[in-house]
Amino acid sequence: MGRVVDFTAINAKIKAMEGFWLKKSQYKELIECNNFREALIYLRDKTKxxxxxxxxxxxxxxxGQLEVILKRKYISNFTKLSHFLRDDYRKLLKVIFTRFEVDDIKVIIRGKYIGKRTEDLEQRISYKCSMSTINYDELLQADNVEQVVDKLKGTIYYKYIYNLVDSIEDDGLFRIEMALDSVYFILLKRFIKKLPKEDKEVVEKINGIQADLLNIQMIYRGLKYYQLPSEILFNYAVQDGCKLKKDDLKRLCYSKNIDDFLNKIKTTAYKEIFNISEFEDYLLEKEMMAFLQKLYTRYKTEAKMNISVILAYLELSLIEYRNIVSIVENKRYSQHNDEIIKYITTTM
Incomplete structure (x- = not known):
């Protein structure tokens, strides 16, 4: 495919959209708010x-409502940005959207699993938009997880999860959720063959590192909380990552226990994620986001005339929303400011 996109114009558009993000001084002022209400008022009155x-x-x-509001804002920007693209670049965003649609499917499945009311689940839907490929109304009306899966017949997701319903009794939703997460990576791997070489390399690197980190999180959780057999962990690992090859994944999946896993991960390119004196579970997601933030920021700074600036903007926006939600939600519990900073990727 030849280049059909004016990246000069798109990068300029994105530069303007980045002006929406919080400045470091605003992060500091948000953290210094005295409570949840004050933090929300600050966001409303003092920021974009x-x-x-x-x-x-x-x-x-x-x-949880602030998180949903910000996610809905994100997907609105996402769809608007797709209108500036043409042909396979627009289709690329459609494939990337799969990742967010999967999040909504998991919200519904989790809700049905624990018996949440349909009305409550509707309030948690974040990514419904013009790109959606699922019938939200049908899924929400399902009585249980089995019915949700059945109502996904005819979608790209069904073949990956229809045979996993029976595993719920023993493994909870772990297998179904991992299978759903893999759909995005499978579809993206197939699609990027259509992109020009330079764009293909960018997407492969970002996708590969995201896959590696998803695998690390999956193996960590599978070992620590579910005691899943090594072969199950390996079967659900996303293949074709960036820095963790098949043998690396197998070595991690076949760790004897969580301590063995942690020792092995410290010999990989991702050792800095766990390279802190007192690692705690709640820090895992934050440290992974910080790792990714460095990559995306580099792409943003380089500002090359390719797909990297678009993808960096989309990913950095997600990280910003996560940081804001972490700060504001922690204000509910009167967390000390030094504690709140532990949850976010922005350095103060």
Whole structure:
């Protein structure tokens, strides 16, 4: 495929959109807010998130609602950005959207698993948009996980999970969720063959590192919380990562225990994620995001005339939303500011 996109114009558009992000001084002021309500008011009145929050009564926002609001804002920007692209570049964003649609499917499946009300689940849906390929109304009306899976017939997801319903009794939702996560990587691997060489290399690197980190998280959780057999972990690992090859994955999956896994991971390119004096579970996601943030920031700074700036913007926006939610939600529990900083990737 030849180049059909004016990256000069798109990169300029993205540069303007980056102006929406919080400055370091605003992060500091947000962290210094005294409570949850004050933090929301600060976001509404002192940042560019005001346009997003002005239609809500911040006095009435309950736990988790800010996260949904920001995710809906994200997917609105995502779809708008796709309109600036043509042909296979627009199709690439459609494939990437699969990742977010999977998140919504998992929200519904988890909700049905624990018996949440349909009305409550509707409030948790974040990514429904013009790119959606699933029937949300049908999925939400399902009575249980088995019915959700059955209602996914005819979608790209069904063949990956239809035979895993029976595993729920023994393994909970772990296998189904890992299978759903793999769909995005499988589809993207097939699609990027259509891209020009330079863009293909960028997507392969980002996708490969994301796959590696998903595998690390999956193996860690599988060993620590589910005691899953090594062969099961290996079967659900996403292949074709960037720095963890098949033999590396097998070595990690066949760790004797969590300590053995941690010792092995420290011999890989991802050792810095666990290279802190007192590693705690809650830090895993944050450290992975910090690792990715360095990669995306480098792409943003280089500002090359290829797909890298678009992808960096999309990923850095997600990290910003995660940081904001971490700060604001921790204000509910009167966490000390030094503790809150542990949860975010932005350095103060």
């Amino acid at each position: 998130y005001g346009d997003t929050l002005k239609e809500y009564n911040v006095e009435e926002l309950h736990r």
